[in-house]
Amino acid sequence: MTMPELNEIKNVFYEADLLFTQQQVEDAISHMAKDITDALSQLNPVVFSVMNGGLVITGQLLTQLTFPLQASYLHATRYRNSTSGHTLEWKVPPMIDFQNRPVLIVDDILDEGHTLAEILEYCHEQGASQVYSAVLINKQHDRKARPDLVADFVGLQIPDRYIFGYGMDYKGYWRNAPGIYAVKGL
């Protein structure tokens, strides 16, 4: 893919619609942390962040999960810096053995859900005792990979728009945006 123009990248930020402020996102993450603690604090889970998008949400969640757990990452991607999905490419598989242990998969967004569905299936096949999922954002539309696909822990619901911020990118940029923004016209 060709490198986007920096002016385009700057304009996308200035023209975007702010859907959730930093404070609203932080409140949602704290709420998720409480629910995750209630469900998993006695279970000695392995927490896998789905790179790259899971970077920010996982980092902010982890320091609020004050119970024994192991944290690591996996890297699976299907958008590859574009705004539409392709087949899932596994770049880095999980590197901590989770046989007979509960696993929590943490990602930024459940959009069509192909990414999460495939990762959950992989964890079950590889012998996790239970597989939980946490996403900061659930995008509301009727194109889910399976109609019943929901994450166990969800921070915020958004309408069917292309968003960035808090780990989510627009053409590889603005994962660092301090709120949840929707791209103008998308």
Ligand SMILES: O=P(O)(O)OC[C@H]1O[C@H](OP(=O)(O)OP(=O)(O)O)[C@H](O)[C@@H]1O
């Ligand atoms: O529900 P889906 O439609 O499958 O999309 C959700 C996935 O897409 C994004 O990752 P992406 O493929 O962009 O990789 P990245 O995290 O490296 O940006 C996001 O971080 C999720 O993992």
Ligand code: HPA
């Ligand atoms: O709306 C989105 N924004 C950023 N990354 C994504 N990956 C799936 N959907 C999205």
